[in-house]
Amino acid sequence: MLTKRIIPCLDIKDGRTVKGINFIDLRDAGDPVELGAAYAQQGADELVFLDISATNEKRKTFSQLVKDIAIHVNIPFTVGGGISSVADVAPLLEAGADKVSINSAAVKRPELIDELAKAFGSQFVVLAIDARKVDNHWLVHTHGGKQPTDKKLFSWAKEGQERGAGEILFTSMDHDGTKQGYAIDPLSKLNQLLRIPVIASGGAGRMEDFLEAFVIGKADAALAATLFHFGEIKIPVLKEYLRSKELLIRF
Amino acid sequence: MKVAVIKYNAGNIRSVAFALERLGVTFTITDDPEEIRSADKVIFPGVGEASTTMQYLTERKLDTVIKNLKQPVLGICLGMQLMCAHSEENNTPCLGIFDETVQFFKPTHQQKVPHMGWNSLNLSKGWLNQDLEGEFVYFVHSYFVPISKQTVATTEYILPFSSALQKGNFYAVQFHPEKSSNAGELVLKSFFEKSR
Numbered sequence: 001m002l003t004k005r006i007i008p009c010l011d012i013k014d015g016r017t018v019k020g021i022n023f024i025d026l027r028d029a030g031d032p033v034e035l036g037a038a039y040a041q042q043g044a045d046e047l048v049f050l051d052i053s054a055t056n057e058k059r060k061t062f063s064q065l066v067k068d069i070a071i072h073v074n075i076p077f078t079v080g081g082g083i084s085s086v087a088d089v090a091p092l093l094e095a096g097a098d099k100v101s102i103n104s105a106a107v108k109r110p111e112l113i114d115e116l117a118k119a120f121g122s123q124f125v126v127l128a129i130d131a132r133k134v135d136n137h138w139l140v141h142t143h144g145g146k147q148p149t150d151k152k153l154f155s156w157a158k159e160g161q162e163r164g165a166g167e168i169l170f171t172s173m174d175h176d177g178t179k180q181g182y183a184i185d186p187l188s189k190l191n192q193l194l195r196i197p198v199i200a201s202g203g204a205g206r207m208e209d210f211l212e213a214f215v216i217g218k219a220d221a222a223l224a225a226t227l228f229h230f231g232e233i234k235i236p237v238l239k240e241y242l243r244s245k246e247l248l249i250r251f
Numbered sequence: 252m253k254v255a256v257i258k259y260n261a262g263n264i265r266s267v268a269f270a271l272e273r274l275g276v277t278f279t280i281t282d283d284p285e286e287i288r289s290a291d292k293v294i295f296p297g298v299g300e301a302s303t304t305m306q307y308l309t310e311r312k313l314d315t316v317i318k319n320l321k322q323p324v325l326g327i328c329l330g331m332q333l334m335c336a337h338s339e340e341n342n343t344p345c346l347g348i349f350d351e352t353v354q355f356f357k358p359t360h361q362q363k364v365p366h367m368g369w370n371s372l373n374l375s376k377g378w379l380n381q382d383l384e385g386e387f388v389y390f391v392h393s394y395f396v397p398i399s400k401q402t403v404a405t406t407e408y409i410l411p412f413s414s415a416l417q418k419g420n421f422y423a424v425q426f427h428p429e430k431s432s433n434a435g436e437l438v439l440k441s442f443f444e445k446s447r
Binding site: 076166196 | 262265266269270272273298299300358362363364365366367368369370371387389391407408427429430431432433435436
């Protein structure tokens with residue numbers, strides 16, 4: 001049977017991983033290739049690499065990095081950050097990325113989803129949505145969660161699916177960084193509403209949080225960053241725990 | 252050993268190439284019929300849509316080349332589906348190497364389509380290394396090949412379907428060995444070592 005996926009997310013700036021990284025066994029924990037390969041070896045099911053470099057000039061070096069990742073990492077990976085056109089995506093896929101994630105650019109111009117799905121297939125397109133609760137509504141935010149929009153999480157996710165997104169990566173800005181657990185209610189609503197997979201993101205602090213996201217939130221995958229980078233939760237231990245709770249987990 | 256990877260508009264050629272490099276296999280990526288025919292082993296990758304891909308192959312006469320190959324050929328994902336008789340994806344006649352018709356998964360309330368992620372293999376005897384029994388491999392597909400005499404491994408999602416096939420010199424897998432970690436590497440090794 002299909003297993004639930006555990007996905008570490010790496011933020012990349014100027015070709016290096018950022019956010020505190022505290023991996024003891026690596027020669028160079030700032031090297032995304034080495035870190036990605038280490039996660040793959042530990043049993044991560046997929047990886048996400050987000051390029052947070054500011055300029056287009058630096059983005060060109062990102063596709064070289066994607067190629068290095070593809071050479072060394074033997075599990076699927078998604079890349080994202082600043083993608084706003086079919087032309088941005090082609091070199092990343094050519095370099096060996098399995099999926100791309102889009103966020104602010106799709107909010108600004110939703111047709112981007114249709115264009116990417118048509119050019120490369122839905123399975124390549126991950127729609128990342130950052131949202132927070134404002135006056136009892138889950139409002140979509142862009143630019144790393146800083147800028148509010150008038151879009152609502154559920155209708156936007158549904159529209160994304162209809163336009164051809166293959167997966168939704170939902171981050172609750174209210175939960176991100178709190179380590180108090182994923183946003184379970186909206187997750188479970190998304191999963192009832194959609195027929196494409198949903199990745200939970202933002203708020204993981206304990207192994208129980210992953211269990212909740214999968215069992216109550218019905219998420220297909222759960223993503224975390226610093227928690228894994230700091231070694232606070234080790235992937236093999238997490239997977240063993242989830243298996244002991246009778247979840248279907250790859251080991 | 253000369254390995255040819257068939258070059259066409261498939262989305263995963265690069266990933267397949269990297270996986271072969273990791274295994275230390277030397278290969279050429281080619282759409283030259285002579286080079287494909289003279290290779291010891293041939294890999295037919297595939298990510299994309301059935302009808303446009305068949306059209307692409309037919310226009311370049313690669314359909315006839317592939318069907319008539321005598322050496323071991325490994326079809327991957329869409330490559331495997333195109334080796335079947337017919338696909339429900341835009342009602343497409345395919346290469347007809349395997350007898351089956353490729354069918355669309357009907358989503359259920361609990362189980363979404365595409366079938367995307369890691370799922371396990373149940374082997375019957377065949378070319379796959381027996382250590383792969385129960386191992387997890389990575390799938391991304393909305394269409395499946397039903398179980399038949401040519402099935403050598405099954406996987407369950409919505410229903411049991413063929414995750415690997417063989418007929419004579421033609422071998423095929425529905426999943427992506429190039430993305431399936433150590434298990435995927437063992438699948439590729441099985442093909443290189445056991446096929447003849």
